[in-house]
Each structure stands twice: as structure tokens, then as C-alpha cells.
Amino acid sequence: QVQIVEIGGGLVQPGGALNLSCAASGSISSVYNMHWYRQVPGKERELVASTGAAGTAIIDESVKGRFTISPISFIDGKNMMHLQMSLLKPEDTAKYYCKTDLTHSGSGRRRDWWGQGTQVTVSS
Numbered sequence: 001q002v003q004i005v006e007i008g009g010g011l012v013q014p015g016g017a018l019n020l021s022c023a024a025s026g027s028i029s030s031v032y033n034m035h036w037y038r039q040v041p042g043k044e045r046e047l048v049a050s051t052g053a054a055g056t057a058i059i060d061e062s063v064k065g066r067f068t069i070s071p072i073s074f075i076d077g078k079n080m081m082h083l084q085m086s087l088l089k090p091e092d093t094a095k096y097y098c099k100t101d102l103t104h105s106g107s108g109r110r111r112d113w114w115g116q117g118t119q120v121t122v123s124s
Helices: none
Strands: 002-007 010-012 018-026 028-039 046-052 057-059 067-069 073-075 078-085 094-104 110-114 118-122
Touching: 002 094, 002 110, 018 028, 018 094, 018 118, 028 078, 046 067, 046 078, 057 067, 078 094
Parallel strands: 010 118
Antiparallel strands: 002 018, 018 078, 028 046, 028 094, 046 057, 067 078, 073 078, 094 110, 094 118
16 A cells, blocks of 8 residues: 655744645655645645656746755655745645655556645634
8 A cells, every 4th residue: 555644734824934744655666756736625736846756846836936845755664755835825825735656566557646635724
């Protein structure tokens, strides 16, 4: 089985900072890309940032200059990736999801796996 776990959501005041982490573990033979998406009720899930195994990073224009995504690292048996968020705005309030593009070591099949999400609320 594969586990995708997001850590680090919470309540923060406007202008504040928050770090999110994503850990992908389990029956994984290769990780290609890891992404952060966010979603608010009634709207589609939107891509925030992506990082690839080759070290490439993509940041959406809406958060560029405020959010930073780390490269993928392998620590204690887990593929880790972090999203550093600063100068947070109320419109950043959403549930943030980690999506990992990987190959399952058992089936040999490559596909995306989603975590359960973590809530980020920016409010005074």
C-alpha cells in the first residue's frame, strides 16, 4: 500500500507564514513528481506548486514570490516535500492536498496518489 500524508496545516493571521510537508511512503519503487493543490468549497481543485525528481520546480503565478516548494528528498524511508508559505492572505484559505506521481512497487503501475489534505485558514 501507498500512504500520502500531509502535515502542517492550521490557523494563521494574514501576513503570517506556515510550512506544509508531504510524506509519501509504502510500496513505492519510484517517485517522479510531487504537487500541492488546494481547494475551497464549491470550486475546483487548483495546482499551487510542483517539484520533480530532477529538481525542477513550478510555482503558480498566484503564489509566486510568497510560496516556495522544496526538492524531493528521501528521509527515513519516506519521500518528503515541503511547501513554505509566507505573506499569507485570506484568499490562501483552502484545503491543501499533496499529489504524488509514482510507480507502485507491487503492480509496477505508475499513477497519481492523493493525500487526505490539510486545512489552511488565514484569518485575523
